[in-house]
Amino acid sequence: MEMKVQEITVSLGRKEKRKILDSVSFDVREGEFLSLLGASGAGKSTLLKVIAGITVQDSGAIIFDGQAIDDLAPHRRNIGFVFQDTRLFPNMNVEENVAFPCKMAGMSRKKRLDHARHLLECVQLAGFGERQVTSLSGGQQQRIALARALAAQPRVLLLDEPFSGLDEDLRDDMRSLLLRLHRDFGTTTIMVTHDAVEALEMSDRIVYISKGCVLQDGSPPELYAQPQTKEVAACFGDCSTLEGTVRDGVFSVAGLELAAESIADGAAVAVIRYQAVSLRKAAKEGDREPSQEGMAAYQATRKPLHIRCSVYRGDIHLARVDVEGQTLTVPSSSSFGPGMAVDVIVDAEGCFIYSL
Amino acid sequence: MNEGKQIAEDSNSPQRGHAAHKQLLKKHRRSHAWVSGFFLIVHLLCILMPLGIIVTWSFTASWPWPELLPQEFSSRGLVELFSPRQGLGLVLGQSVGIALGTALLSTVIATCAARALAFHDFFGKELFRFASVLPFLIPSTVFAMGIQVLFIRAGLANTVLGVILAHTIVSLPYAIAIMGEVTIAAGMRLEQQARVLGASPLRTCLHVQVPQLLPGILSAASMVYIISFSQYFLTLLIGGGAVKTLATVMFPFLTSGDRTIASAYGLVFLLATLVVFFLFELLLKRFANREVSYFEG
Numbered sequence: 001m002e003m004k005v006q007e008i009t010v011s012l013g014r015k016e017k018r019k020i021l022d023s024v025s026f027d028v029r030e031g032e033f034l035s036l037l038g039a040s041g042a043g044k045s046t047l048l049k050v051i052a053g054i055t056v057q058d059s060g061a062i063i064f065d066g067q068a069i070d071d072l073a074p075h076r077r078n079i080g081f082v083f084q085d086t087r088l089f090p091n092m093n094v095e096e097n098v099a100f101p102c103k104m105a106g107m108s109r110k111k112r113l114d115h116a117r118h119l120l121e122c123v124q125l126a127g128f129g130e131r132q133v134t135s136l137s138g139g140q141q142q143r144i145a146l147a148r149a150l151a152a153q154p155r156v157l158l159l160d161e162p163f164s165g166l167d168e169d170l171r172d173d174m175r176s177l178l179l180r181l182h183r184d185f186g187t188t189t190i191m192v193t194h195d196a197v198e199a200l201e202m203s204d205r206i207v208y209i210s211k212g213c214v215l216q217d218g219s220p221p222e223l224y225a226q227p228q229t230k231e232v233a234a235c236f237g238d239c240s241t242l243e244g245t246v247r248d249g250v251f252s253v254a255g256l257e258l259a260a261e262s263i264a265d266g267a268a269v270a271v272i273r274y275q276a277v278s279l280r281k282a283a284k285e286g287d288r289e290p291s292q293e294g295m296a297a298y299q300a301t302r303k304p305l306h307i308r309c310s311v312y313r314g315d316i317h318l319a320r321v322d323v324e325g326q327t328l329t330v331p332s333s334s335s336f337g338p339g340m341a342v343d344v345i346v347d348a349e350g351c352f353i354y355s356l
Numbered sequence: 357m358n359e360g361k362q363i364a365e366d367s368n369s370p371q372r373g374h375a376a377h378k379q380l381l382k383k384h385r386r387s388h389a390w391v392s393g394f395f396l397i398v399h400l401l402c403i404l405m406p407l408g409i410i411v412t413w414s415f416t417a418s419w420p421w422p423e424l425l426p427q428e429f430s431s432r433g434l435v436e437l438f439s440p441r442q443g444l445g446l447v448l449g450q451s452v453g454i455a456l457g458t459a460l461l462s463t464v465i466a467t468c469a470a471r472a473l474a475f476h477d478f479f480g481k482e483l484f485r486f487a488s489v490l491p492f493l494i495p496s497t498v499f500a501m502g503i504q505v506l507f508i509r510a511g512l513a514n515t516v517l518g519v520i521l522a523h524t525i526v527s528l529p530y531a532i533a534i535m536g537e538v539t540i541a542a543g544m545r546l547e548q549q550a551r552v553l554g555a556s557p558l559r560t561c562l563h564v565q566v567p568q569l570l571p572g573i574l575s576a577a578s579m580v581y582i583i584s585f586s587q588y589f590l591t592l593l594i595g596g597g598a599v600k601t602l603a604t605v606m607f608p609f610l611t612s613g614d615r616t617i618a619s620a621y622g623l624v625f626l627l628a629t630l631v632v633f634f635l636f637e638l639l640l641k642r643f644a645n646r647e648v649s650y651f652e653g
Contacts, residue, residue, distance in 0.1 A: 083549065087545050091568065105554055
């Protein structure tokens with residue numbers, strides 16, 4: 001199903017109205033897996049609830065296949081919804097839970113329980129039908145919630161941080177299970193997540209939301225390689241953020257100079273990914289090579305910087321370089337001692353500069 | 357425990373300290389047993405002794421002071437109780453009927469009111485919340501007068517329906533208090549989930565909310581039942597003598613000092629309550645046999 005979210009605005013709060021969503025728009029294509037990415041409190045879950053009809057928007061429209069569904073009650077929208085906290089019905093056993101949407105759709109008892117058992121097989125829980133939901137582990141409960149959401153062949157599957165309550169090792173299994181279900185069922189899916197790596201791994205497209213506004217809408221490689229704001233650039237983690245100034249296309253702070261073409265003069269911020277920087281021992285005065293701008297990797301330091309400390313992280317060490325009180329973190333295979341003078345080599349590909 | 361730790365730290369050898377600790381624990385356990393034993397005895401004295409006295413009195417003809425035991429036994433109480441003149445069956449049926457009706461009405465209203473207070477914003481909500489506990493604050497004798505005047509005008513005085521309505525007013529605050537807590541604890545999580553899975557509001561109520569709230573609903577219902585069942589003054593005033601319940605029939609025997617018959621009625625009162633509570637309990641077991649968890653994330 002094709003879906004359009006058009007200029008959705010939502011304000012909540014009793015006395016002081018606070019805008020949770022501010023004119024959010026994007027399209028979802030047929031069969032697409034779309035992630036709504038953003039920090040907690042950005043309004044992603046509220047948006048999901050607006051699509052489901054649990055929260056009513058102040059203005060804007062949700063359009064399913066060319067038809068506005070804003071006047072439809074939640075139960076008439078034919079959606080599947082998996083909440084973070086599973087929300088299985090404690091007064092029903094596993095297969096009754098999975099069959100619930102079919103029961104609501106008027107399917108006969110035998111037919112819907114057969115269907116539920118088939119779905120339980122799909123989520124690798126064959127034979128669990130008669131069990132009580134409280135007797136199951138968190139991962140099993142989440143898989144049942146997933147099966148239940150898919151039971152009535154929803155037009156769109158909405159997932160609200162479905163894996164954040166699970167252990168790390170379980171999350172990977174659940175992700176591949178979800179991707180397989182998405183491939184097999186072909187259901188248009190919207191997943192809310194604050195985990196940028198999860199969004200990269202799973203999505204056909206990512207919509208980045210911050211403070212109720214869409215910051216960027218694009219494919220995972222687009223968001224990763226061409227982040228349009230500092231927040232999007234930093235959301236993938238493992239990066240340092242430095243504040244400085246831009247003059248004549250060069251960003252500088254404390255002797256560190258980065259190419260910043262087409263950035264206006266003035267205060268700016270640089271997001272530097274770990275893998276885009278490396279260190280070498282500072283060359284003696286006079287031996288320094290001039291920085292070669294325009295090349296992929298170049299020496300960014302006019303004068304040596306000093307190591308503040310070094311932390312061990314298994315396969316690598318992370319050297320914290322002091323940049324006038326700010327910190328630049330650089331991975332290295334060997335440990336650098338505190339106080340050591342170093343030069344920084346920067347790869348333009350993992351280095352993003354934005355005007356403040 | 358703290359004392360035990362203290363001793364363990366004071367003593368030179370850790371083993372000696374350990375032994376002392378163990379001994380202290382034993383002592384604590386013994387004192388626990390003593391305390392719980394004490395309360396058990398107090399409990400028995402407060403509940404079982406009066407009960408025993410009631411049972412004894414219903415078969416006693418004379419038990420003059422200062423005799424410790426009844427002097428003369430008789431079956432007068434039982435004979436009187438079951439004599440057709442008393443119409444025990446009718447009175448009992450009417451009492452139970454009024455109490456069940458009140459329980460039903462009160463619980464339904466309380467469930468709706470609790471939901472409104474918990475999840476909806478409306479003009480005058482705080483006033484409504486205050487009004488819901490108002491019958492707590494006004495003595496029932498005072499507001500019974502007002503109700504009586506009103507009910508006479510409305511033609512509800514001297515009717516069973518009028519008595520049920522009056523009882524509902526007195527018992528509502530209790531029911532709302534219980535349902536309020538349960539409703540807030542249950543929250544809207546499962547309700548939202550049911551709605552987005554295609555359940556209409558009515559079916560959500562039937563398949564999800566009522567099963568989830570059932571333990572609370574039954575507690576509120578039994579609370580209201582017992583309040584209604586033991587109402588005397590209100591029943592007398594609104595029922596005007598035309599509506600007879602166990603409490604109103606029993607009361608004259610109590611005031612006139614006929615303890616034999618009063619006690620016999622007391623026994624019936626007790627048994628009727630026990631039977632109905634047993635049925636409530638059965639209902640709870642039957643319909644809420646699966647674990648209902650309010651607090652699970």
